[in-house]
Amino acid sequence: MRARTVKVTPLRQNCTVLENPETGRAVVFDPGGDVPELLQVLEGLTVDAILLTHGHFDHAGGADALREGLARRQNAPVALIGPDKRDDFLLRSIVEQAQAFGLYDLQDAHPDRFVEDGETIALPGLTLEVAHCPGHTPGHVVFISRDDKLAIVGDTLFRGVVGRSDFAYGDHQALITGIKRSLLSLPDDFIVLPGHGLPTMIGEERQNNPFLI
Numbered sequence: 001m002r003a004r005t006v007k008v009t010p011l012r013q014n015c016t017v018l019e020n021p022e023t024g025r026a027v028v029f030d031p032g033g034d035v036p037e038l039l040q041v042l043e044g045l046t047v048d049a050i051l052l053t054h055g056h057f058d059h060a061g062g063a064d065a066l067r068e069g070l071a072r073r074q075n076a077p078v079a080l081i082g083p084d085k086r087d088d089f090l091l092r093s094i095v096e097q098a099q100a101f102g103l104y105d106l107q108d109a110h111p112d113r114f115v116e117d118g119e120t121i122a123l124p125g126l127t128l129e130v131a132h133c134p135g136h137t138p139g140h141v142v143f144i145s146r147d148d149k150l151a152i153v154g155d156t157l158f159r160g161v162v163g164r165s166d167f168a169y170g171d172h173q174a175l176i177t178g179i180k181r182s183l184l185s186l187p188d189d190f191i192v193l194p195g196h197g198l199p200t201m202i203g204e205e206r207q208n209n210p211f212l213i
Ligand SMILES: [Zn+2]
Pocket: 054, 056, 059, 136, 155
């Protein structure tokens, strides 16, 4: 699969598209907003699913609208697969979260289903492992493709830092424990695709990330 990143919302969230250039099939992670632009980028591809790492507005605020737009274009339902259900309260307060940032074009997200720790999601040409990695939000998950040697990690791990946990529902210790369990257990050569900023590698973070030493 080939990974492509589209920056969405004024927070420049990395909406990741994994596409198979041979089959034209794709999966979209964290469509936080800018749905018309995303629909343009996805033109010509068949999207099999939309997946969410967690319930923050900049990751999930465009999910319902993208599902609707794709379903119309593809003439078939497109699955919106949520994070762990412990983030449902956030998915249902996206309009409120976004308004606090002066954004009025995002929507609450209503996944077709939630995922659980240890689950495997089988999509055409793509197998994803799910790991619950709480601390930034209670229901945050990361998606791992062993075949493609990559992890889509939302706001858990970034190049040289870790995600914020200074929310009422945040938990720094849980975040560090979760990253060590779910991500640092992967081989050094796995690519990490975070929700903001540049990609990194597991080995790089294992060696140099001051929060994980
Ligand atoms: Zn977040």
